[in-house]
Amino acid sequence: MNQDSTKISLTNRSKMVSNKKMTLIERFYLPAIFKGMSITMSHFFRKETTIQYPEVKRPFSDIYRGLHVLKLDDEGRERCTACGLCALSCPAEAITMIAAERKEDEKQLYREEKYASVYEINMLRCIFCGDCETACPKEAIFLTNRIVPSEYKRTNFIYGKDVLVEKADARVDVSKRQTPEVLEFKKDKTKSHNK
């Protein structure tokens, strides 16, 4: 190191450390202890900031981005056509899928000719940005206000269609995530998107 290094300051916040001797009162430490304790005690009478999580839950925003859902349409058919745009837009590369062709007798299961036979999201990779939801042209994937639970094994965080696809008898309401314009557009049943 050369001499100039002491002069370099990147933030201009450095302070000179003083090394002066403490007075007698200061050396008792008691006034300083009382001062510190009074600050601590004053916090006992303030409003609590912690909540007891599993028993008490904070109110969630309507557009909270949590666990994904793969939506079914009004007739209970899967909306996802495995177009791959969610996987393409995913910045964390968390989504993978395998497409398959719909058979003649599966028309009540899948909305279009092609469907995702495997659809997996790695929840450890996912950063819950919601880009998949934005990219989806079929209104198939949405993020919901549900939390991804903790697990003991890493492999358990790879969520397949069994978890992601909503159940026909327990629909997940995502209407709050959609703009009024979208909800208005969805009422127009002449559009092929809404049929």
Added chain:
Amino acid sequence: MFKVTIDNKSIEVEPGTTILQAARMIGGDVVPPAMCYHSELKDSGGKCRSCMVRVAQGSAADPRPMPKLVASCRTEVMDGMVVENLTSPQVVDARKAVVEFLLLNHPLDCPVCDQAGECDLQNLSYENGTSVSRFEEEKRTYEKIDIGNLIQFHPNRCILCYRCVYAADQLTDKRTHGILYRGEKSEISTFIHQAVENDFSGNMIDVCPVGALTDKTFRFKNRVWFLKPMDAHRECTKCSGKATIWFRGDEVYRVTGRKDKYGEVHDFICNECRFEKKESADWTIEGPRKIESYSVINQNHYRNVVIPSVINPIKETME
């Protein structure tokens, strides 16, 4: 040599060159899009009208402008011709209308279509079209027909560019499909089911600018932008053997001809190379295929990355 000016850029070309070919010689933004014109197929072009340009000056001898927009793939240049492509608002307007017409009956099933990501119609509408449709009527639909066990045919997606008809005429000695009926009712068909079985029939997939003819062995297997295209060749007695093979990991998903930046294949390959040689051991790999930078196939692939040098004021003093 004829001097022609397109969008204020001049070039000297041989007599008999079309405006589109001259524009491609200049390159860049002055090139009009083309859906039905294919440089390897004689007589192709003049169908889709997406390459319309305005001729502001017919020639040096007769400087009057042409009264209407002309199809640049079918109009030959004259000496001293001045052409406006994107500089003319009339052309931009007309092209927007052409896109709207081409999309009238197009099903817009890109999420399902295997061509998505390398589709000329997607590029055309993305660059020149609007994002909304004014069409309220029912789209025209056709009964699905089975034209063979190698090629999947989707009549609804067809834009009637005739490229596959010319390809079958000019690459093979016997064409078994064609356009039936007239006008709004025209459709590609074979009359007899499963009739397409020529050894070069697979090239119809490559020349098809939309997803009307797609590879049945690749159907719904993967999206093109998840695959890695590699140039490769093999010894083939029937064709040039020059192809692009599309990998995911070590697995070959499909084999296509080598498309240039205008989506045109110049080395046509046979069905054996295209449909049967799906092992990487069958091919000699030449290297990664260069794909135009705007293509979605290039998404998340980084080439020629320059790592920026970090400016660190205390670096020298630290050392």
